[in-house]
Amino acid sequence: AWPSMARTVWGAHKRYMDTYLNVYKGYYFTGDGAARDHEGYYWIRGRVDDVVNVSGHRLSTAEIEAALIEHNAVAEAAVVGVADELTGQAVAAFVSIKEGNEANDALRKDLIMQVRKSIGPFAAPKAIHVVPDLPKTRSGKIMRRILRKILAGEEDQLGDITTLSDPSVVDKIIEVVHASKK
Template sequence: PGSAARPFFGVVPALVDNLGNIIEGEAEGNLVILDSWPGQARTLFGDHDRFVDTYFKTFRGMYFTGDGARRDADGYYWITGRVDDVLNVSGHRMGTAEIESAMVAHPKVAEAAVVGVPHDIKGQGIYVYVTLKNGEEPNEQLRLELKNWVRKEIGPIASPDVIQWAPGLPKTRSGKIMRRILRKIATAEYDGLGDISTLADPSVVQHLIDTHKTMNVA
């Protein structure tokens, strides 16, 4: 691993906190770009709204890269990872992969995907989609068992706030889980999912939406 060094001519990066406030000097935060630069994409073909939502909605007036980064005393930038893959729960940073690994270690779980959702007290809550192994039936007792399992494997701070049963997860044909879609469903933003026709199994999305609507969550 190494530094991405200093910005190239015409590129004006900055680090901001989760409220969009610019952080000066040696620091760590969300990596944004403050102005346009040579070669910048201006839209997504056939889906401009998604382009705006993805890159400009999180921090108004700034291009959000989706990465976390730190800037050292010499002004060099170091990429710390995708912000989507890191949760900030009550000031504790943890990777979604860590929670997912703990969840799939349970003998009844085939697959799991974790996303962060807004939480009034903790900042971010932990929302987990779980696909059970063939022959296993979802129920409230198992849901509680899985929450306790994660508490034991990682600690109380990692205990899921919500577990939603999923017959399958929205994936591209190459097998990549579309967390953007999962995050939208978890926050009931059903109309902002974008084009799902490229998914390996688009029908999974509607099933997840229908299930979410029956749950007592946002």
């Protein structure tokens, strides 16, 4: 143990043990998901508790993002849940594509089919927004809160975006989302 490591939850030591130490015996459960690729490298996929509930299916956003990134045109992906009258929540995806690829309806259909094939039809994004970049902090964390607010039409309530590595990307994402609603 080291000084900043949590050793218990005040008044609820059993809860602490069940949450962090008993999930996987011999390991501390951080709540972060990772995958190991064919070369043995580990990739942090995101929080395992970041889920979207579509028609009663609890879907990991990291799993959907991983399915999108499997497509050879996609450089990065971020997925958020949006309110949906029919399913409760729907999946909305934001992707940045690699140079030499074109953002068009054929690509969007390909990406939807990629998710359907990898996970299932219930996980298919309702919308796919192709953006030049994702809103990331300087440490590379994708700020999904900003994406949710943009989709909800709350651009005036984004909060502090100065911690983003490139705050100008927010205006570009807003333009893409507004153009998709026309």
